[in-house]
Amino acid sequence: MSLAPVIAIVGPSGVGKDSVIEALDARVPGIHRVRRVITRPEGEQGEDFDRVSVDRFRQMVAQGAFALHWPAHGLFYGVPKTVEELRKQADGVMVNLSRSVLLQAQEVFGDLVVISLTAEPEVLAHRLSARGREGVAEQARRMTRAKASLPEGLVRVIEIDNSGSLESTIDTILDHLQPERA
Numbered sequence: 001m002s003l004a005p006v007i008a009i010v011g012p013s014g015v016g017k018d019s020v021i022e023a024l025d026a027r028v029p030g031i032h033r034v035r036r037v038i039t040r041p042e043g044e045q046g047e048d049f050d051r052v053s054v055d056r057f058r059q060m061v062a063q064g065a066f067a068l069h070w071p072a073h074g075l076f077y078g079v080p081k082t083v084e085e086l087r088k089q090a091d092g093v094m095v096n097l098s099r100s101v102l103l104q105a106q107e108v109f110g111d112l113v114v115i116s117l118t119a120e121p122e123v124l125a126h127r128l129s130a131r132g133r134e135g136v137a138e139q140a141r142r143m144t145r146a147k148a149s150l151p152e153g154l155v156r157v158i159e160i161d162n163s164g165s166l167e168s169t170i171d172t173i174l175d176h177l178q179p180e181r182a
């Protein structure tokens with residue numbers, strides 16, 4: 001049975017990863033999102049995710065519950081192994097990943113498409129502040145990772161500027177993923 005590609009949505013904080021994932025999920029019936037497991041503290045909202053304690057997260061790592069996991073922003077993030085079940089049923093499976101785990105993701109998933117979103121620093125700062133999930137100090141810390149680059153050796157990378165409207169970004173992504181539409 002063939003497995004659908006994993007579509008990694010990456011880019012700096014505030015660039016629009018979760019917005020893009022949500023919009024694609026709503027617009028394209030065959031493309032689904034993976035729910036991440038995150039040790040995000042109570043009270044901090046975000047995308048649809050499973051909130052767990054650090055102890056529970058460590059337990060899940062030990063049990064082999066994750067296809068991929070990494071630390072970032074003082075939190076732990078995991079992509080559950082159930083992603084493989086989803087890949088059997090979908091045309092594509094999207095997940096918000098750290099740029100630092102992309103080579104590992106390519107190794108684990110085999111078929112990986114990286115959608116690298118970009119925007120000017122002023123746009124990022126404005127969006128982070130508008131999102132308001134983090135305080136000012138944490139927003140500033142996240143901005144320091146804004147220019148992190150992608151690792152060498154990725155097979156399929158699509159770079160897209162999300163400075164304009166979300167709608168035009170989604171159209172561009174779909175043109176790349178489904179070239180026959182263009």
Ligand SMILES: Nc1ncnc2c1ncn2[C@@H]1O[C@H](COP(=O)(O)OP(=O)(O)O)[C@@H](O)[C@H]1O
Binds near residue numbers: 130131
């Ligand atoms: N193309 C866009 N135009 C305007 N606002 C956007 C766009 N994409 C995302 N946003 C807004 O920017 C903020 C950060 O977006 P989010 O999806 O949380 O980014 P990320 O997941 O990359 O941190 C949110 O308030 C979101 O509504």
Ligand SMILES: O=P(O)(O)OC[C@H]1O[C@H](OP(=O)(O)OP(=O)(O)O)[C@H](O)[C@@H]1O
Binds near residue numbers: 010012097098099145
């Ligand atoms: O190594 P980087 O590419 O800089 O990514 C670091 C982390 O930032 C994002 O998390 P999250 O979606 O929780 O944060 P964000 O919305 O502020 O980007 C991403 O999924 C990584 O977990």
